Amino acid sequence: MRWIQRLRMAMLMLFRRNSETARLDQEMQFHLDQQISENIAGGMAPAEARSAALRTFGNPTLLHDQARSTWSWNWLEKFARDIRYGARTLRRSPGFAIVAVLVMALGIGATTSLFTIVRAVLLKPLPFHDPNNLVMVYEHFHNFELGDGFNVVAPGDFHDWRAHTNGYQDMAAWRDYGFNLAGEHAELPEVVQAAGGSWNLFPLLGIQMAHGRSFTPEEDQVGANHVVLLTWNIFQRRFAGDASIIGKQVRLDSNPYTVTGVLPASFTYPDARTQVWVPYAQTLNARQYDAHDNHQSHVIARLKPGVTAASALEQVSALQYQLHLANASKPVAESAVSRPMIDDVVLDIKTPLTVLFCAVGCMLLIACLNVSNLFVARSAARRKEIAVRGALGGTRLALIREQMTESLLICAAGGVLGLAISALTTRWLATHWTTLPRAEIVRMDTTVLAFSMGLVVLTALLAGLLPAISATGKMTFGLLQESSRSVGGSTSRATMRKTLLAVEIALTVILLFSAGLLFKSFMHLRTTDLGCVTDRVLTIKYGLPENQYNTREKVVAFHESLLEKVRRLPGVTSAALVSTPPGGGYEGDDVFTIPEHPPAASVLQDDAIYRSADPEYFKVMQIPLISGRVFTDQERLTRDHYLVVSKKFADQYFSRDNPIGRHIRVSWDTPEPENYEIIGVVGDTVYDVAEPIKPTMYFPVLSGLPNQVSSSTIMVRTAGDPLLLSVPVQKQVAALDPSLPVYDVLTMQQILGKTTASQSFSATLTLAFALLSLLLAAIGLYGVLSYLIAQRITEIGIRIALGAQRSQVLRLVLFDGLRPVFLGLLIGLAGGAVAGTLIRSILFGTSPYDPVVFAAMIGSLLLTAVAACAIPAIRALKIDPMQALRTE
Amino acid sequence: MGKPSDLVQGTLDLLILKTIALEPMHGWAIAKRIQQISNEVLQVQQGSLYPALHRLEQQAWIRAKWSETETGRQAKFYSLTAAGRTQLEREKESWNRLSSAINLVVENV
Numbered sequence: 001m002r003w004i005q006r007l008r009m010a011m012l013m014l015f016r017r018n019s020e021t022a023r024l025d026q027e028m029q030f031h032l033d034q035q036i037s038e039n040i041a042g043g044m045a046p047a048e049a050r051s052a053a054l055r056t057f058g059n060p061t062l063l064h065d066q067a068r069s070t071w072s073w074n075w076l077e078k079f080a081r082d083i084r085y086g087a088r089t090l091r092r093s094p095g096f097a098i099v100a101v102l103v104m105a106l107g108i109g110a111t112t113s114l115f116t117i118v119r120a121v122l123l124k125p126l127p128f129h130d131p132n133n134l135v136m137v138y139e140h141f142h143n144f145e146l147g148d149g150f151n152v153v154a155p156g157d158f159h160d161w162r163a164h165t166n167g168y169q170d171m172a173a174w175r176d177y178g179f180n181l182a183g184e185h186a187e188l189p190e191v192v193q194a195a196g197g198s199w200n201l202f203p204l205l206g207i208q209m210a211h212g213r214s215f216t217p218e219e220d221q222v223g224a225n226h227v228v229l230l231t232w233n234i235f236q237r238r239f240a241g242d243a244s245i246i247g248k249q250v251r252l253d254s255n256p257y258t259v260t261g262v263l264p265a266s267f268t269y270p271d272a273r274t275q276v277w278v279p280y281a282q283t284l285n286a287r288q289y290d291a292h293d294n295h296q297s298h299v300i301a302r303l304k305p306g307v308t309a310a311s312a313l314e315q316v317s318a319l320q321y322q323l324h325l326a327n328a329s330k331p332v333a334e335s336a337v338s339r340p341m342i343d344d345v346v347l348d349i350k351t352p353l354t355v356l357f358c359a360v361g362c363m364l365l366i367a368c369l370n371v372s373n374l375f376v377a378r379s380a381a382r383r384k385e386i387a388v389r390g391a392l393g394g395t396r397l398a399l400i401r402e403q404m405t406e407s408l409l410i411c412a413a414g415g416v417l418g419l420a421i422s423a424l425t426t427r428w429l430a431t432h433w434t435t436l437p438r439a440e441i442v443r444m445d446t447t448v449l450a451f452s453m454g455l456v457v458l459t460a461l462l463a464g465l466l467p468a469i470s471a472t473g474k475m476t477f478g479l480l481q482e483s484s485r486s487v488g489g490s491t492s493r494a495t496m497r498k499t500l501l502a503v504e505i506a507l508t509v510i511l512l513f514s515a516g517l518l519f520k521s522f523m524h525l526r527t528t529d530l531g532c533v534t535d536r537v538l539t540i541k542y543g544l545p546e547n548q549y550n551t552r553e554k555v556v557a558f559h560e561s562l563l564e565k566v567r568r569l570p571g572v573t574s575a576a577l578v579s580t581p582p583g584g585g586y587e588g589d590d591v592f593t594i595p596e597h598p599p600a601a602s603v604l605q606d607d608a609i610y611r612s613a614d615p616e617y618f619k620v621m622q623i624p625l626i627s628g629r630v631f632t633d634q635e636r637l638t639r640d641h642y643l644v645v646s647k648k649f650a651d652q653y654f655s656r657d658n659p660i661g662r663h664i665r666v667s668w669d670t671p672e673p674e675n676y677e678i679i680g681v682v683g684d685t686v687y688d689v690a691e692p693i694k695p696t697m698y699f700p701v702l703s704g705l706p707n708q709v710s711s712s713t714i715m716v717r718t719a720g721d722p723l724l725l726s727v728p729v730q731k732q733v734a735a736l737d738p739s740l741p742v743y744d745v746l747t748m749q750q751i752l753g754k755t756t757a758s759q760s761f762s763a764t765l766t767l768a769f770a771l772l773s774l775l776l777a778a779i780g781l782y783g784v785l786s787y788l789i790a791q792r793i794t795e796i797g798i799r800i801a802l803g804a805q806r807s808q809v810l811r812l813v814l815f816d817g818l819r820p821v822f823l824g825l826l827i828g829l830a831g832g833a834v835a836g837t838l839i840r841s842i843l844f845g846t847s848p849y850d851p852v853v854f855a856a857m858i859g860s861l862l863l864t865a866v867a868a869c870a871i872p873a874i875r876a877l878k879i880d881p882m883q884a885l886r887t888e
Numbered sequence: 889m890g891k892p893s894d895l896v897q898g899t900l901d902l903l904i905l906k907t908i909a910l911e912p913m914h915g916w917a918i919a920k921r922i923q924q925i926s927n928e929v930l931q932v933q934q935g936s937l938y939p940a941l942h943r944l945e946q947q948a949w950i951r952a953k954w955s956e957t958e959t960g961r962q963a964k965f966y967s968l969t970a971a972g973r974t975q976l977e978r979e980k981e982s983w984n985r986l987s988s989a990i991n992l993v994v995e996n997v
Contacts, residue, residue, distance in 0.1 A: 002971045005948035013946075023954075027915060027964045028938060034916040035934070058935035066939035070946055 024067055028060055082405040089406060096378060097410065100371045103776060104414025104459060107367030109421030110360040110769065112444075112452040116426045118357050119451075120442040122346055127266050127441075129206020130302075134341035135309050137161070137171070137299045137316060139333035141605075150337055153299045155284055156292040157323060157332070161299070164319055167312025168301040172201035175297040177283045178711070179276065180545055180741050181238075182251035189741040191543065192234065192252075192275040196283030204302055205269075210235075212246040212261030219260075220279040222286050228257040229277040232265035252276070253545035254739065268440055269345075270298070292323055293330040300341060313338045331591045331605060345437055351842050352762040355514065359769045362511045364455070366773045368462040369504040370780045371410060375403070375467035376497050377787045400468040407464025408456070415456035422452070435758035470496050494791070497784050502824040508770075508777040509828025509861060514835045515763075515770035516853035521846040522763035525756045528845075530582040531685035531693075532621035534748035538722035539581050540729055541744040543711035558736060559701070559712070563614070565732045566716060571725055575716045576616035577701045582685040583751050584713070587611065589694075592664040594653060595675060608649055608695035609687060612712075617701075618644075618682055620717050626650075628660040628680030631700050642700065643676040649695035650681045664697070689755055690844050713744075722747045759844070774864055781868035785817040789872045793879060801881035813876045817869040825861065832857070900932065900940050902983055905968065905976040908950065912967035914957065915941060941966060949975045 013020055032053050039049035054060075090097040125131045138150040139157060153173065162171040177194040199220035202209070210232065219227050228250065230239065239245045249256040257278070268274075280297075281289060288294050303312055317335040324334045343350075379386070386399060423444060430442040549555045559577060566575045580587040589609040615631040617623075626647055635642050643664065650659045663675040676699075684693045701712065718725055726745045733742050746754070753760070789796070796809055836848030846853075907913065907921050918941075919934045944950045949972035957963050968976065 002948045005951075005969070005971075006946065009946055009948065023964070024938070024942075026962070028935070030914070030961060030963050031916040031919075031934065033961075056934055058933050060935065063935040063938055066936075067942045070939055070943040 021068070024064060028057075028064065032057055032060075079405075082402060083409065085402060086405040086409045090409060093378065096374055099779070100374055100410045101413045101417065103367045103370050103779075104411050104463075105417035105421060106772060107360075107364035108411075108415050108418030108452060108455050108459065109425065110418075110772075111364045111455060112418060112422035112448060113425045113429060114353075114357045114360045115451050116422070116444050116448050117429060117436070117442055118353055119447065121349060121436060121438045122353060124438075124441060126269075126342055126345065128341075131341065133169075133303045133305075134205070135301050135303060135312075135338045136341050136344040137301050137313070137336055137338045139295065139320065140317075140335045140337040141331070141333045142335070150339070151333060152295045153297045154292045154294050154332070155280075155288060155297055156290045156294075157320065158297055158299050159290070160323060161316050161319060161336075165312070165315045167304060167307045167315050169304050170200055170204050171299055171301040172198045172204045173280055173297045173299050174198070174201060174270070175280065175283060176270075177278065178543060179252040180254070180543060180739070181275075182254060182739055187238070189739050191541075191741045191743040193273045194252075194276045194278060195270065195274050196280045197277050198280040201280075201300065202263075204300065207267055208264065209261040210264040211243045212259070214261055215279045220281045222281045222284060222289050224279065224282060226252075226255055226257040226282065227260045227279065228252065229261045229263055230259060231263045231267065231275055231277070233272070234275040235262045252278075254548050255545075268438075271437065272440055292327050292332045295331075301338070309338055309340070331607070348758065349435070349437055351839070352758065355518070355839050355842065356762055356765055356769075359511055359514065359766050362507050363769050363773045363776070364459065365462075366504050366507050366511075366776050366780075368459050369500050369507075370776050370783075371407070371459075371463040372466055373497055373500050373504070373780050373783060375407065375464065376470065376500070377783060379403070379467050379470070400465075403468035404460065404464045407468075408460040411456045411460040411463065414459075415452055419449075419452055433761055435761065466496070466500075494788060497787070498820040501780055501784050502820040502827065504777050504780050505821055505824025505861070505865075506827035506831060508773045509825055509857065510831040510835050511766075511770045511773045512857045512861065513828070513832035513853060514839055515766040516857050517836055517839065517843055517846055517848065517850060518759075518763040518766050520850060520853055521843040522756065522759045524845040525689045525759055526752065528686060528689040530689070530748075530752075531683050532582050532623045534582075534752065536718050536720070536722050537621070537748040538716045538718060538725050538729065539584075539713050539744065539746055539748065539751065540716070540726070540733075540742050541711055541713050542733060542740055542742045544740070562714065562732060562736055563616075565735070566714065566729055569725065569728050569732070571718050571720055573717045573719055574616060574620045575714060576614040576620040577612075577712050577714055578614065578617045578621075579612045579701065579712060580687070581713050581715060581748065581751060582621065583687070583689055583748070583755055585755075586687055590666060592666045592697075593673075594662065595665050596657075596662050606653060608645070608697045611696060611698050612701040613644075613698045614701045617698075617715065620715050621685075623685060624683040626681040626683060627658075628678070630680050630682070635700055641674060641676045642679045644680040644682055644698040645678055646684050646693075646696040646698075647681055648684045648693050649697060652695050689752065690759070759842075762842075774860065777861075778864045778868045781817070781821070781865055782871065784820075785813075785869050785872040786875075788816060789813060789876050793876075794885065796876055796879050797881040797883070797885050800879065801885065806877050809876060810873055813873040814866075814869050817873070818865060821862070821865045825858065829854075899983065900936070901944060902976070902979040903930070903932070904937070904940060904944065904966075905949065905972060905979065908966050909968055909973070909976060912953070912965040914963040914965050916963075918966070944972070947975075948972075 032050075035053035035056065036046075036049045039052050040046060044052060057063075126134065128134060137153070139153050140149050141151055152175075155173070158171065158173045174195050174197040177196045179192050179194050181190050181192045197215075199215040199217050202214040207214075209229070212229075214229065215227060218224060230245070235241060235245070243262070245259050246261065247258065249258050251257070263277070301312070303309060313336060316338075320332075320336045321334055324332045346353075389399065390396070426442065426444060430436070430439045433439065436442075544555055544558060549558060563575055563577065566572060586609060589607050591605045591607040593606065613631075615633060615635075618625060618630050628644075630644055631642060645659060653659070654662065659678045659681060662678050664678065665673045665675050682698070685696070686693055687696075714729065716722065716725060716729060730742050730745070733740055796813075799809060799812075800806075832854075833849065836850075840848045903922050904918060907918050907925075913921065915937050916934070919932050919937055922930055922932050941950070941952075945952055945966075948969060950966045951969050952964050952966050954962055955965055
């Protein structure tokens with residue numbers, strides 16, 4: 001507790017300094033008095049006694065000062081003096097101070113915001129028990145052209161991994177699921193995003209239920225009694241946070257589910273939209289439970305202490321290879337791959353976020369250079385004063401300290417303002433950046449505060465040190481003799497300014513270039529040809545619960561009458577059904593063989609993504625029929641094994657022969673693979689704007705394929721504004737089945753916007769930072785040039801007086817100003833090329849060396865530079881030579 | 889009695905701590921006591937006590953209290969804190985080590 005006493009002492013000395021000083025005097029006086037009276041008692045005369053006492057005591061003033069200096073606040077007093085002096089100096093040039101503070105506030109604010117987000121999203125540990133030992137395990141197909149090689153896992157593989165490997169403490173699985181939640185009382189039915197999790201998932205993650213209990217192993221069985229866990233969100237929203245819901249039943253897909261527990265508010269995995277959890281096995285049927293070819297699950301594993309991720313994975317991979325060999329005819333992966341769970345959660349955001357963080361860092365650096373530049377300019381104006389002070393014996397250190405104090409003042413004021421800006425922007429970003437994972441934990445705290453304080457100190461150093469050192473470098477008497485107007489002035493300082501400016505320009509170029517690339521790639525995404533006509537199309541999703549619509553006849557009847565009713569609505573030109581609209585996602589894929597072809601020699605298995613579609617679908621979306629025909633109305637009702645394929649499919653698998661009339665052989669869940677005859681080839685559509693086109697096969701939507709997805713999308717082409725029809729179409733659904741919720745009521749344009757939201761967000765932000773930096777660079781450029789011209793007024797005056805043409809003067813001034821710009825541009829181009837390579841992974845359809853972006857960036861920079869140069873240049877032209885000479 | 893010696897560097901703290909270990913004392917008494925006990929050999933420059941006292945107080949090794957002297961005047965009395973007692977032991981130990989080392993050199997070489 002000694003430090004408390006020490007702190008108390010320090011505080012006492014700080015706040016009661018005057019009374020403490022008086023007491024010290026009193027104490028010393030007492031001492032002297034004692035000595036004097038002792039001396040008198042020893043026989044000295046009073047006057048002699050006093051001087052003798054003082055002799056033995058020493059110099060009271062000096063000792064007084066020494067005692068005071070132990071109070072440890074001296075540096076603070078000096079500092080306060082510096083601050084007061086700095087504030088006074090700054091007040092003398094308020095314009096400079098305001099610009100500098102604003103520039104720093106922008107830089108520090110933006111950097112703090114991004115730091116807050118980066119820290120919460122990328123750096124904070126996951127809210128689970130011992131999160132560093134958690135990994136995600138995926139399947140890895142060697143002979144399959146699938147995404148990044150991390151393929152979701154089949155239930156059978158998961159069960160075997162869990163039973164027969166021992167590198168992990170435990171393994172749990174979860175998969176996405178969806179339910180129609182029936183409305184009780186007057187509530188509307190809704191589609192809830194759900195997940196199926198194995199019973200050991202929550203114990204594995206160390207999650208304690210807020211109310212009730214998690215699943216038991218018995219409940220995690222195919223066909224077991226239905227139970228459900230509520231997330232905190234739906235518990236509050238739909239059940240008013242009433243814990244008496246435990247043990248009661250809710251109706252999901254019109255089946256009763258008993259609520260066993262409520263998850264804590266902090267549990268938002270896999271994302272904040274998940275509303276309910278059911279046992280993993282209950283989302284599967286008996287065949288799927290053991291299937292090795294139904295890839296839909298995510299596997300979380302906890303490493304055993306002392307076991308490395310690599311060695312644990314090796315075992316799984318070896319086992320998976322055995323499974324692959326044992327199921328040769330099915331798409332079973334050859335090995336497994338794993339990555340830390342945190343990487344898995346932030347996978348898609350890591351690069352964009354890092355790019356953004358670098359962008360704001362760049363901007364902060366530019367802001368620093370700008371302030372630094374402003375300081376150099378001002379110190380040039382003050383160099384006489386500095387020289388005088390130097391001549392009078394002011395130490396260089398004191399002068400540097402003074403300058404640093406000013407810089408610190410500006411950066412601290414900028415920091416305070418920046419924190420306010422950042423508090424606003426951080427909240428805005430966290431709520432509007434819809435694709436940001438873990439956004440709910442983004443908040444400013446003491447670490448963020450400490451970070452921004454660190455930024456203040458760092459920026460103060462960056463912005464202040466260089467000018468301070470350069471300003472005090474030539475504190476010699478020579479400077480005093482130097483005429484303030486002497487031609488050329490202080491060349492070294494001009495060089496310093498130009499160098500700073502060149503660096504600033506280079507950084508701006510890099511930032512502009514990266515932003516340009518991101519923006520171009522975003523524009524590319526937005527204008528991607530989906531392969532169909534997307535305007536004036538409304539899409540509405542709905543899912544028919546399997547237990548209610550348990551026969552094909554019921555399903556067909558529903559779809560039929562809905563389509564018929566919708567088609568009769570005024571304003572509707574046509575309507576059709578599809579499982580997933582273009583641009584609406586992957587949905588699923590499957591492997592197949594072609595019986596007419598010899599067994600493939602290639603290592604790649606043939607696969608294509610699948611869609612189920614209505615015959616009308618191709619007409620509604622205006623997807624061209626290239627050859628053959630589409631389904632007839634009859635074929636969609638029966639299971640005639642007909643199939644329509646996309647152009648890419650035909651090109652890839654039937655490059656030498658006509659696909660019409662050929663077959664593909666798929667094994668859904670039938671014991672024997674079935675043959676489907678290809679009857680038509682249609683144009684390609686894109687499933688995801690950021691992904692290349694994939695071969696696609698279309699099955700009849702109502703044919704009752706066993707693995708047909710349960711949800712359908714109704715596509716409505718309209719004559720006018722498609723959104724005007726959203727309510728009428730929903731009413732038709734409700735008229736057919738009031739308990740059936742619809743969701744994702746979106747126009748095709750909105751679907752596109754949704755899928756490009758993330759790219760759009762980071763592209764817009766980076767562009768905003770780049771434009772701000774351009775503005776900062778322009779300010780810097782303008783400042784430097786006006787200063788340089790002001791310095792050369794006499795020279796210019798003489799030139800004009802001696803008969804120089806105004807155009808020559810203009811060329812001189814412009815060339816002088818633009819030289820650092822060209823230098824910066826050159827450095828920046830090299831840096832931009834490097835930056836382009838680094839962000840290559842988040843670019844779509846745009847080369848990192850895109851000439852258009854290069855040209856646009858150079859153009860906008862030069863334009864800004866010329867504009868910033870023009871004003872001082874024009875001022876130079878207006879110089880009256882006589883006036884200029886007279887002021888000398 | 890020879891000329892009063894200057895204090896060995898850094899020993900003033902030890903002397904002060906040791907002196908007030910018995911009872912609280914004011915500055916003058918401390919100076920006096922050191923002089924007396926050392927048979928006038930150690931002549932503390934009286935004034936330099938005060939910076940040292942304040943430093944020790946700042947370190948929370950001693951605490952100060954204003955109270956009345958026998959003569960009825962107000963004076964600042966210093967006493968050891970618990971931390972000061974530990975510090976005294978530490979300084980004593982290091983002094984013993986140092987002085988015996990010096991002794992060894994002086995006597996044997």
